[in-house]
Amino acid sequence: MTIFRTRLVMALITLISFVLVGLGILLGELLKSFYIESMSDGLKMKIIWGIALFLVIAVVVIIFLGIRITSKFTKPVVEATDVAIELAKGNYRARTNVNGLDKTGMLGKSLNRLAQNLQELAKSQEMQQEQLKVLIENMGAGLVLIDSKGYINLINKGFIDIFQVSQADYLNKLYYEVIDQEEIRDLVTEVFRLEQKVSKQLLIPLLIERRYFVVYGVPIIGTNHVWKGVLLVFHDITEIKKLEQMRKDFVANVSHELKTPITSIKGFTETLLDGAMNNQETLESFLSIILKESERLQSLIQDLLDLSKIEQQGFKLNIQKIDLFKLLEDVITLLQGKAEEKNISLELLCPEEQVQIHGDVDRLKQVFINLIGNAITYTPSNGNVGVILLEQGETVRVHVKDTGIGIKKEEIPRIFERFYRVDRARSRNSGGTGLGLAIVKHLIEAHHGQISVISTPGEGSEFIIELKK
Known part of the structure; x- marks a missing residue:
């Protein structure tokens, strides 16, 4: 110009x-x-x-x-x-x-x-695109966009994280060539065929685990009924399924645990009423069993109430300054008789005679009664149970070590589950409810502490609790 x-x-x-x-x-x-x-x-x-x-x-x-x-x-x-x-x-x-x-x-x-005007429009469009991108990438669900010809145009971060794939392997590829799961391919085909929203609950194996998903297939239809493609949305419901299964197991276990003592009490009571009560020796034996089962039932109900209270969102500890050494001495004095019945050596080892921490004295006493009581229960006669208290900087560690039956390596991750027992027969004979370690774990975590286990079958177990001062 x-x-x-x-x-x-x-x-x-x-x-x-x-x-x-x-x-x-x-x-x-x-x-x-x-x-x-x-x-x-x-x-x-x-x-x-x-x-x-x-x-x-x-x-x-x-x-x-x-x-x-x-x-x-x-x-x-x-x-x-x-x-x-x-x-x-x-x-x-x-x-x-x-x-x-x-x-x-x-x-x-x-x-x-x-x-x-063009600059403002471009800025607004850029902002909207950025917001949409942030929304798509962080929506908490997997997203796949397939065009009308079957090519994948978009996958978000959620999908990449779930299936551990890369964008290069999926973008601009036909969905039936890159999606390995047959159920997902069938769902996309069904959406293309019916041109309607389709949702299915799928169990998909991923690496070493199986995960549950609710998968939605949504047809994208533009103006004048122009077919644009299919949008797939993956919602991971694995944790919900696990919680649902835990609830079912919990109800089944509670029903079973309550049924056993009630059945025993009912059976022995009926036998006594049928005439067995006239025999003094039989009467005393049956009443002793009924008392034992009643105590077991009471213990189970108390543990259930404790666990329910601890798991409530508003649960609070009564934190105060306590002497952990004195607390452990009281617990050992309380359980000394139980240990002497089996001729088990029970001792407390601590370099210091006073270890001050902040915690709930009643709840910590409940923790150590459970742990030391379990150690005595699962240790054969003439064995040893040792409690070691150590200070390490800003933390204290309590080791509860026994020479009992031990725990298999594959069972260690499950021992803190409700009603899980390493030795079911021995637990039932001892009156255990199967809730003790679950309560222990919750209480230690409520104190912002940690609990770990070292065990060898046939040689014994060591529970290690670490608390902040």
Whole structure:
């Protein structure tokens, strides 16, 4: 555009120059015809120089006016053209400096207003796209977008994390070539066939585990019923399924644990009422069993109430300053008789005679009664149970070590589950409810502590509790 403007100015100046020169020649001929012949030579030269000077001035004026006219009318058009070209390229920050009340000024203002509107629209669109991207990537569910031809156009971070895949393996590939799970392929095919929303609950094996998903297949239909593709949404419900199974197991276990002592109490009571109560020895034996089963039933109900209370969201500990060494001494004194019945050596080892921590004295006593009581229960006669208390900087550690039956390695992760027993027969004979270690774990975590287990079958177990001072 600049070259065109320069050429236009040069052409205009040349044309005007030719016109002026022609007029000068014509004027000279006229003067020559009428006046020059009667003039003196000096006067002739003056006239000639006057005409030449006039022509030069005229040319200068014409050039000046041409440049001004060109600047006034062609420069704004050039600037407007340059801005329009930048806008077409997507540079919405481009602006023209053309001002005024004439048509070129209005053109400049209109272009600037258009550029500003386009910039705001682009910014709004960019913000919306960014929000949509953040939403898609962090929606907590797997997302797959398949176009009308069956090619995968989009997978989000949720899908990548769930199935441990990369975008390069999926994008712009046919869904039935890259999706390994037949159930998912069938679901997509069903959506394409029915053109309706389809949802299924699928159990999908992933690496070393199986996970449950609710998968939604949604048809994407545009205006005028134009088929756009299919959207797949994966909701992981594995934890919900686990909780549901835990609830079922809990109800089944509670029912079984309650049924056993109630059945025993009912059976022995009926036998006594049928006449066995007349035999003093039988009466005492049966009443002893009924008492034992009643105590077991009471213990189970108490443990269930404790566990329910501990798991409540509003559960709070009564935190105070306590002497952990003194607390362990009290627990060992309480359980000493139980250990002596089996001729088990029960002792407390601690380099210090006073270890101060902050905790709930009643709940910590409940923890150590459970742990030390279990150690005595699962240790054969003439065995050893040791409780070791150690201070380590800002933490204290309590080791409860026995020479009992031990726990298999694969069973260690399950011993803190409700009603799980390593030795079911021995637990039932000892009156255990199967809830003790579950309560222990919850109480230690409520104190922001940790509990771990080291065990070897046939050699014994060691429970290690770490608490902050």
